[in-house]
Amino acid sequence: MKGPDFSKRIKKLRSLLQDNNLDSALITDRHDIRYYTGCTITGPGFLIIGKQKPKLFLSSIDNHIRTKQADVLFFKDLKEIKSHLKQYKKTGFDEYNMKAYTFIKLKNKNLVPAGKIIKFPRMVKDEWEMKQIKKSIKITAKIFETLEVNGKKEKEIAREIEILSLKLNTEKAFPPIVATGKNTGFIHHIPTNAVVLKGLTIIDMGVKFNGYCSDITRMFYSKITQRGEKLIEDVKEIQETIIDEIREGVTFSEIEKFYEKLMKRKGYKVYHSFGHGVGLEVHEGPSKTDILRKGMVVTVEPGVYKKGIGCRIEDMIKIEKMKAKPLSKFIPL
Incomplete structure (x- = not known):
């Protein structure tokens, strides 16, 4: 049996985002990141899924991570995440997982609570x-x-x-x-x-x-x-x-x-x-x-x-x- 079809999972999420008038998702829960990319991270991580190839921002503690599902980028400051998010009009984020400190630091008025949407595909097992x-x-x-x-x-x-x-x-x-x-x-x-x-x-x-x-x-x-x-x-x-x-x-x-x-x-x-x-x-x-x-x-x-x-x-x-x-x-x- 083949492994997980990550492309299919990402495609499903993109469809859900579109249905809810969102053009991207900011994923911070490490279980969700694993679900969409197969990556098991140990430090902070930010997976951004829009219309283009997903971007996975990681700290240097996870410098061993490689995946075909996303471009892996290593960040030192949340300003780098904030800068990347500027291209999106409405970004769904996981309000159940994101820390208050992170939310304040991002200072993005276009962030919309979307935890249920991000986690929805995980409920039905393949x-x-x-x-x-x-x-x-x-x-x-x-x-x-x-x-x-x-x-x-x-x-x-x-x-x-x-x-x-x-x-x-x-x-x-x-x-x-x-x-x-x-x-x-x-x-x-x-x-x-x-x-x-x-x-x-x-x-x-x-x-x-x-x-x-x-x-x-x-x-x-x-x-x-x-x-x-x-x-x-x-x-x-x-x-x-x-x-x-x-x-x-x-x-x-x-x-x-x-x-x-x-x-x-x-x-x-x-x-x-x-x-x-x-x-x-x-x-x-x-x-x-x-x-x-x-x-x-x-x-x-x-x-x-x-x-x-x-x-x-x-x-x-x-x-x-x-x-x-x-x-x-x-x-x-």
Whole structure:
């Protein structure tokens, strides 16, 4: 399989810019820069896409970067970016990413908020992207399969996940969440010296393969109470019901409301969204008012959190025309 079609991605963005009466885009998010050029930068970067060949302004820290998708230029001062932007009447910029300092320094009245437009093409994954995501999920499955948790501290398990990620020639997508016992009641618990004994343990982890993330949560348990069993069964049922409801054409917010309805019916309080998009970032579009489209990849992660106990199950799915296609359901709970 060939690699990413960057020219096609840039062409799509140009079409979106034209539809929104913009003649260029100023891209500063390093994930967006990677999406449109294939370049992984470590310092500040400014990708300008107009009608001509894109320009990629980088600091000298990234002097190794070369790409066929853009002319690479090394800048020392933001004045150089400002000067180049003068040729454009209206430039869309990423208001979610650009630093206030940079915005003030550019002092360009023609800058127009366009973060949604810049990121829009990233939401639907192409065949190559899907291959990377599926590989990322398989590696995550391998780590889950290898993990031994009983008698270990949360910190030890989290460290073991990171080591296994490196051994499998990948890296963590985010710091692993390991919560056992009463700590399962905290959504983004930071691993402690608490030891996994009996009861419930939440492990939420993901890796990056060729830049593409996985994000999966599984429950580990032994000698659980009836209360714990009911939590697991309820969360499994809610997740399966949500997945059955997801399909192309439904809005993200409609699924959100459906999730809230299911939780309320079971007598549970909602503490977070039903899920989120996944790709080059572990949390990305679609979200809120976005319409779900074929080719999007999202998580479904219902969670119940009570005093002293909690449960979350998270899987990744691909949006299809009439239904959602589970991508990580093969990983045992």
